[in-house]
Amino acid sequence: MLRSPFTLFIFSAACAIIGSAQATVVVEPSSLQGPRPLQEQTAAGAIRDYLQSWKDLRAAMEQNRPDVLDSTFVGTAKDKLTETIQQQAKLGIHTSYQDRAHDIQIVFYSPEGLSIELTDKVEYDVQIADRGWVKTIQHVSARYVIVLTPAEVRWRVRVFQAVSE
Amino acid sequence: MRSRYPFLFCGLTIAAHLALAQGTSMVLPKTVEAGNAFSIQSTGSGKATLYIMGPGQVLKREIQLGVTTQILGGSLYNAGHYLAFLSGDSSTESNSFDVVPATKPANLSFLAKPSRLSVGLHDGITGTAYVFDTYHNLLAAPTPVSFELSNPSGTVQKRIVVTHDGAAWAAMDSTAQQGIDRFVARIGEVSSTRVVGQVPGDPCGLKMNARQSGRLVQLVTDPVRDCSGNAVLDGTVVTFTETYKGNQSTIDEPLKHGIAEVEISAHSGATFSIASGVVMGNQIRWEK
Numbered sequence: 490m491l492r493s494p495f496t497l498f499i500f501s502a503a504c505a506i507i508g509s510a511q512a513t514v515v516v517e518p519s520s521l522q523g524p525r526p527l528q529e530q531t532a533a534g535a536i537r538d539y540l541q542s543w544k545d546l547r548a549a550m551e552q553n554r555p556d557v558l559d560s561t562f563v564g565t566a567k568d569k570l571t572e573t574i575q576q577q578a579k580l581g582i583h584t585s586y587q588d589r590a591h592d593i594q595i596v597f598y599s600p601e602g603l604s605i606e607l608t609d610k611v612e613y614d615v616q617i618a619d620r621g622w623v624k625t626i627q628h629v630s631a632r633y634v635i636v637l638t639p640a641e642v643r644w645r646v647r648v649f650q651a652v653s654e
Numbered sequence: 655m656r657s658r659y660p661f662l663f664c665g666l667t668i669a670a671h672l673a674l675a676q677g678t679s680m681v682l683p684k685t686v687e688a689g690n691a692f693s694i695q696s697t698g699s700g701k702a703t704l705y706i707m708g709p710g711q712v713l714k715r716e717i718q719l720g721v722t723t724q725i726l727g728g729s730l731y732n733a734g735h736y737l738a739f740l741s742g743d744s745s746t747e748s749n750s751f752d753v754v755p756a757t758k759p760a761n762l763s764f765l766a767k768p769s770r771l772s773v774g775l776h777d778g779i780t781g782t783a784y785v786f787d788t789y790h791n792l793l794a795a796p797t798p799v800s801f802e803l804s805n806p807s808g809t810v811q812k813r814i815v816v817t818h819d820g821a822a823w824a825a826m827d828s829t830a831q832q833g834i835d836r837f838v839a840r841i842g843e844v845s846s847t848r849v850v851g852q853v854p855g856d857p858c859g860l861k862m863n864a865r866q867s868g869r870l871v872q873l874v875t876d877p878v879r880d881c882s883g884n885a886v887l888d889g890t891v892v893t894f895t896e897t898y899k900g901n902q903s904t905i906d907e908p909l910k911h912g913i914a915e916v917e918i919s920a921h922s923g924a925t926f927s928i929a930s931g932v933v934m935g936n937q938i939r940w941e942k
Contacts, residue, residue, distance in 0.1 A: 522821075524777075550709070570709060572732075573712055608819065617739060625739050629750065634819050648792050649709070650791060650794075651708075651709075652733070652794045
C-alpha cells in the first residue's frame with residue numbers, strides 16, 4: 490500500500506502511463522488435440538483477434554457501452570459481458586481492465602474448423618471506480634480459457650472464462 | 655472514462671489509498687461453486703461497501719463490518735476470477751477468489767460436420783462438443799463425453815472421449831448403407847443430436863446395353879449402384895460417347911429411376927462408351 494511521498498510519486502508516474510503501455514505477448518507452441526492442422530496464418534489471425542478483444546473489453550467496461558463488444562465478442566461471452574456492463578451502469582460503477590502480459594497457447598482446433606480454443610495466463614490491472622471515485626487498482630494473474638469461432642472476416646470470442654489453476 | 659481522465663483517476667486513487675487505516679480484514683473462500691451461497695467475514699466496525707468484481711459479474715453490497723455477509727445462492731453464477739473489495743469510511747481491504755462451474759453438466763454445444771456425405775468414408779464425420787453447466791460456464795474439468803453414430807440398419811459406432819479444457823471431439827466412419835444417421839453427443843442425461851445424411855458413393859461397375867430402335871440405337875444402363883450396392887441418386891449425370899472414324903460425339907444424361915438411356919444415330923463400326931465422373935463403364939462396338 491501507499492505509505493510515503495516517494496511511493497506516491499512512483500504511483501503517480503505509473504498511473505500516468507496506464508493506457509499507453511502495450512501488453513507483452515508470449516505465444517507458446519501449439520499443443521493441439523484434434524486432427525486438423527493449424528496453419529500459421531490461421532493461428533496468427535485468431536491470436537490477433539483475441540488480443541483485440543481485450544482492447545474492446547477495456548473500452549466497453551470503462552465506458553459502460555456493451556455495443557463496443559459487438560465486433561469481437563459473440564454468444565455466451567458477449568451475453569455475460571453485456572450483463573456485467575448493465576450491472577455496472579445500474580450501480581454507477583466503471584471498471585478498467587488493462588492487460589499487461591499474455592502467455593497464450595492454442596490447445597484445440599476443432600476438426601471441422603469452426604472453433605479454436607486457447608489458454609492465456611494473463612496479467613492485468615483492474616481499476617474500480619464508483620460514481621467517479623476510483624476505489625482501487627488491483628493487479629490480477631489468472632488463467633483464461635477462450636473459445637473463438639469464425640465470423641465473416643475475423644475470429645470472435647465465444648467463451649471467455651477464467652479458470653482455477 | 656479512465657482514458658479521458660487518467661490523471662484525475664490516479665489522483666483519486668491515491669487519495670483513496672491515503673485514507674487507509676488498519677484494522678479491517680476480510681475472510682472469504684478461495685473458490686465458490688457457481689450459483690452457490692457463501693459468506694464473507696469481515697472484521698472492524700462501522701459501515702462499508704463490498705464490491706465483488708469480475709468480467710462476468712458485478713455485485714455491490716452495503717455491509718456492516720464485523721458481521722458475516724451472506725451472498726445468497728443464485729447471486730454469483732458466472733465462473734471466473736473475482737476481486738472482493740471492501741471500502742469503508744476509513745479502511746479498505748481486498749481479496750480475490752474464483753467462481754468455478756457447477757459440477758453437473760447441463761448443456762452441450764455440439765458441432766457435427768458434414769451434414770451430408772458419401773457412404774464408406776473413413777473418419778468422414780467429425781463431432782466437437784463443448785460442455786457447459788446450467789449457467790453456461792465452460793466445464794474445464796475433464797469430463798467423459800459419449801459420441802454415438804447410429805444408422806437405420808442398427809449399426810452403432812460409439813466413442814467415449816474425455817474433455818480437455820471443456821472440449822472433446824470424435825471422428826466416425828460413414829457406413830456402407832445410405833440413409834439418415836443420428837449423431838449424438840451425450841453426458842449423463844444431457845444430449846445433443848445432429849442428423850447426418852449418408853448418400854450413395856460413385857457408381858461402381860457401370861454397364862450399358864445397346865439395341866436397335868428403328869433407325870437409331872438405344873443405349874440403356876443397368877441400374878446404377880455404388881460399390882456398396884446403394885442405388886446412385888437420380889440426377890447423377892452419365893455420359894454416353896460415340897466414336898466413329900476418329901470423331902466423337904457425347905450425350906450427357908441424368909439418371910432417372912436409377913438408369914440412364916439415350917437414343918443416338920447409329921453408324922456401323924462405331925464404338926459406344928459410358929462414364930460417370932471419373933468412373934468408366936463398358937464399351938460396345940456397334941455392327942449392323
